[in-house]
Amino acid sequence: MSTQRVFVARLSGCFVFDPAGDRLGKVRDVVVIFRKDDPPRVIGLVVEIPGRRHVFVSIGRVTSIATGQVITTGLINVRRFQQRGGEVRVMAELLGRKVYLNDGSGTAVIEDVAIERNRLGEWDVGQLFLRRPRTSASPFAKGPTTFASWSDVREQQNPGEAQSAEQLVATYSDLKPADLANTLLDLPEDRLIEVAEELPDDRLADALEEMPEEEQVHILEALGDERAADILDAMEPDDAADLLGQLPEERSEELLDLMEPEEAEDVRALLKYGPDTAGGLMTSEPIVLSADATVAEALALIRRHELHPALAAAVFVTLPPYETPTGRLLGTVHFQRMLRYPPHERLGAIIDDTLDPMPAAASAAEVARLLASYNLVSVPVVDQAHRLVGAVSIDDVLDYLLPDDWRSHDGEPPAASAHPTTATIPRRR
Structure with missing residues (x-):
């Protein structure tokens, strides 16, 4: 009988399905418990469900694990996962640890952990994928890699010696900022x-x-x-x-x-501005151009990948200088309007000057009403001299209007689905 083996770093991010094929969430970690003379035993998975809530799925409710997907019985406890004493998270705590090889050949860092299913249907930690210290002085060189079983290594951390987090950081490289924040x-x-x-x-x-x-x-x-x-x-x-x-x-x-x-x-x-004013909500780095700038120049600026989508929806045309606080604000040119004109068209000829900007002292409620009334994603903010000092985007207003704990996993879970596989079970195990 061949051994079923899955590496945890590859498993992370895989979708979790119920028996009917409905997607329940994504795998974020594997939870194990250490044993005295045997490899660590897998007791469950940390799964991210809609609403970015992390929940625990007992390994007994997992019918199949592969590198591409995880199949469960469908019963999920939607209470937030809380790590208990004796439990260890593979991604968060094992990857990046330094270990000593029992054969005396030196140290290595755990880069990945394979979990294996035994004949009884239980999952244990199997092979470790290790990286030894580099042998070259080149900063681009990496040490050689090797595989070892759990019994082939031991931990022996010296006082004050920090465990490496480099490998764990590498596994987070593809996470979006909001997902990275929740994971941290x-x-x-x-x-x-x-x-x-x-x-x-x-x-x-x-x-x-x-x-x-x-x-x-x-x-x-x-x-x-x-x-x-x-x-x-x-x-x-x-x-x-x-x-x-x-x-x-x-x-x-x-x-x-x-x-x-x-x-x-x-x-x-x-x-200088109150937190509940347009000045307190705004960013001071909107896109500012002169009236002589062309549509092509504006489109080139809003293509920058690091620019927030809401700020890329419009450019603001002012008199010089063109850094906040600018010269007098002349108006706004929205992205959609730019697409209707040839690349050589001057921005000054297509300005939307029908929308009044917000004074910096305006309340957050006034800003929200303006954005909602005119279906805008951003609005310019000016001082008493009508100079552009910044722009408020829709996400800034939402951050202010939503409850303080809206980012927390402890908020109310999403409404329960009518599908029976999403029923809440009374106990974690």
Whole structure:
């Protein structure tokens, strides 16, 4: 009888189905428990269901595991997964650990873990995919890889020696910012900070922007001052201002002083406005062009992949200077309108000047009404001299209007489906 073997890193992200073929969610991790003389035993999966809620699916309710999909009996407990004592998450806690090979050949780092189904139908940890230390001085070289069984290795962490999180970070490379944020918040406390320290500045900044503010503050304060300032530099100015607004004024000033001067200037400008005003909600980096710029130039700017979709929906035409606060705002040219004109057409000839901009002191409720009334995804914000100081996008308003805990997994689960396979079961196991 051949052994069924699946590597966890490849399993992560695979869809979970019920017997009827309806998709229930995605695999995010595998939960195991350690045993004294045997390999760790798989007890279940962490599955992300609609609403980005992570739930536990007992391995007894899994009928089939393959690299492409997981089939379950269909019964899922929709309570949020909470890790219990003695449980270990493979993706979050095993990958990246340093181990010693029992044959005396040195150390290696766990890059992947294979789980295998035995003759009794139970799943255990089988082979480990390991990477040994590199032998070349080249920064691009990687160490050789090898396979080993669980019994071939042991852990022996020296005091103060941190486990590598590089492999775990690599497994998160394809996650969208919101999914990365949820995944990070599900990690154990120590592992969360360790992984945050390994993430590139822009990836961590994107994830922080998707977290509740108290979690943002907690992670930022766990990083060194220089790294915290680098993260703030990489964040959108409005998100950085919101985060700094949660800190004591003295601490906020310390971090602003460590930021890049241009980035700090934008954030300081936003901190002048109340959090429930157009000025407090806006970003200070909309797309600004002159009236002589062409449709082709505008389209080239909004094609930039790093630009937020809501901000790419329109460009704002002003008198010089063209950085906020700009010269007088002349009007807006929406993306859809640009598509109706030839590339050489001047923006000044197709301006929409029928929509009044929002004063920076306008309330969030006024901004929401304007966006809803005219089916807009962004609106320009001006000061008393009618200079463009920023733009509020629909996602900024939603962030403000939704309950504070809307990002939390502890919010109400999605409405239960009429399909019997989504019934809630009373106990986790």
